[in-house]
Amino acid sequence: MNNELxxxxxxxxxxxxxxxxxxxxxxxxxxxxxxxxxxxxxRDLTCSVDAKTGEVRAWAKLIVxxxxxxxxxxxxxxxxxxxxxxxxxxxxxxxxxGADQIQQxxxxxxxxxxxxxxxxxxxKAEKQLIxxxxxxxxGDIVAGTVRRFEKSDVSVDxxxxxxxxxxxxxxxxxxxxxxxxxxxYVKAVENTLHGPEIIxxxxxxxxxxxxxxxxxxxxxxxxxxxxxxxxxPGFRTKLAVYSRDPKVDPVGACVGLRGQxxxxxVRELNNERVDIIPWSADLRTFITAALNPARIKSFEVDPDRxxxxxxxxxxxxxxxxxxxxxxxxxxxxxxxxxxxIDAEPVVSTGFEEKVAQAVSALACVPGITQxxxxxxxxxxxxxxxxxxxxxxxxxAGFEEIGESAxxxxxxxxxxxxxxxxxxxxxxxx
Numbered sequence: 001m002n003n004e005l006x007x008x009x010x011x012x013x014x015x016x017x018x019x020x021x022x023x024x025x026x027x028x029x030x031x032x033x034x035x036x037x038x039x040x041x042x043r044d045l046t047c048s049v050d051a052k053t054g055e056v057r058a059w060a061k062l063i064v065x066x067x068x069x070x071x072x073x074x075x076x077x078x079x080x081x082x083x084x085x086x087x088x089x090x091x092x093x094x095x096x097x098g099a100d101q102i103q104q105x106x107x108x109x110x111x112x113x114x115x116x117x118x119x120x121x122x123x124k125a126e127k128q129l130i131x132x133x134x135x136x137x138x139g140d141i142v143a144g145t146v147r148r149f150e151k152s153d154v155s156v157d158x159x160x161x162x163x164x165x166x167x168x169x170x171x172x173x174x175x176x177x178x179x180x181x182x183x184x185y186v187k188a189v190e191n192t193l194h195g196p197e198i199i200x201x202x203x204x205x206x207x208x209x210x211x212x213x214x215x216x217x218x219x220x221x222x223x224x225x226x227x228x229x230x231x232x233p234g235f236r237t238k239l240a241v242y243s244r245d246p247k248v249d250p251v252g253a254c255v256g257l258r259g260q261x262x263x264x265x266v267r268e269l270n271n272e273r274v275d276i277i278p279w280s281a282d283l284r285t286f287i288t289a290a291l292n293p294a295r296i297k298s299f300e301v302d303p304d305r306x307x308x309x310x311x312x313x314x315x316x317x318x319x320x321x322x323x324x325x326x327x328x329x330x331x332x333x334x335x336x337x338x339x340x341i342d343a344e345p346v347v348s349t350g351f352e353e354k355v356a357q358a359v360s361a362l363a364c365v366p367g368i369t370q371x372x373x374x375x376x377x378x379x380x381x382x383x384x385x386x387x388x389x390x391x392x393x394x395x396a397g398f399e400e401i402g403e404s405a406x407x408x409x410x411x412x413x414x415x416x417x418x419x420x421x422x423x424x425x426x427x428x429x
Contacts, residue, residue, distance in 0.1 A: 171269075183268060
């Protein structure tokens with residue numbers, strides 16, 4: 001029996017890291033409880049185990065009685081005085097249980113109650129180790145293997161310990177298989193009815209932050225700061241970064257050479273989209289960067305309600321809002337202000353306005369009067385290009401122009417030549 005106990009101690013010390021004194025206390029508790037079941041309700045029965053030799057000893061407190069009615073609680077005066085010469089009726093004596101009876105008790109324990117009780121005590125000690133070891137590891141990333149599923153929760157084997165990835169901390173787009181290797185964020189170590197439990201997460205925004213800290217050395221050494229994050233797990237994350245060193249581009253450092261750094265993180269997140277945005281103290285600059293490439297046409301701020309109203313081109317509205325409003329929603333979370341996005345109203349130009357604009361454009365050409373421009377537009381010449389296609393005879397037939405047809409055409413050709421000279425250098429540049 002002694003050798004068997006020593007083997008048990010060595011196994012649990014080696015495999016689970018449980019200290020021997022904890023194991024000895026667990027075995028003593030188990031032996032005491034199980035021995036009481038085996039030999040009856042002996043009064044104040046206690047057991048002890050030698051940690052070095054594995055020797056088991058047991059004692060029971062018995063009352064010295066003139067007549068023994070219950071051998072589990074009483075001892076005769078004659079037997080009592082053999083142990084203590086001055087024993088009197090009513091005294092309590094601590095009587096050691098013989099080795100043969102201990103062996104008998106241990107045999108019953110091994111076959112019936114003892115193993116279960118011992119495992120319970122060891123599990124308690126193991127869970128206490130979890131609390132001691134992992135209370136300082138909250139916020140770290142750990143790797144483990146999927147062991148089993150408990151309803152929608154995932155049990156993850158971390159080696160010496162097991163952890164729980166609750167359904168609420170799972171990414172909705174991810175499916176796990178038994179034996180699959182996972183990296184998770186240690187979110188908490190909680191005391192439950194079953195003892196301390198390690199709570200893991202893959203959906204927490206801090207998981208993404210920790211991945212960037214591990215992947216980007218500039219974040220780890222404090223050169224670059226993560227000033228904000230907004231995440232919808234499995235779909236999209238927006239990360240705002242700021243550089244303490246003006247020579248270091250925070251976005252470029254996070255993306256890495258050929259995008260390798262952010263690719264490694266996206267791969268770990270199962271292709272979740274990650275937008276890296278330069279943080280700015282200026283609200284307009286920050287929001288503009290967060291919504292890029294959509295272009296903001298109008299920007300209205302309501303500081304009292306912390307609300308921003310934006311207008312964008314109608315064709316860019318869906319891009320700015322994002323699928324099911326995701327882009328706008330994440331931008332709001334990132335900047336901490338409510339962001340409302342609408343399409344810029346399109347002002348439709350009526351027929352009369354178009355005519356007036358065409359007349360004004362021709363009247364601006366040196367050599368063409370307002371009356372002449374009005375006549376040209378009403379006869380179908382709506383632009384300078386249309387006028388250049390006309391013949392002098394065509395214009396001479398108009399009552400408002402008549403003999404001035406040649407002068408009007410000459411003015412149109414001169415203006416066209418001037419515009420050509422102005423535009424050409426810009427095109428070359």
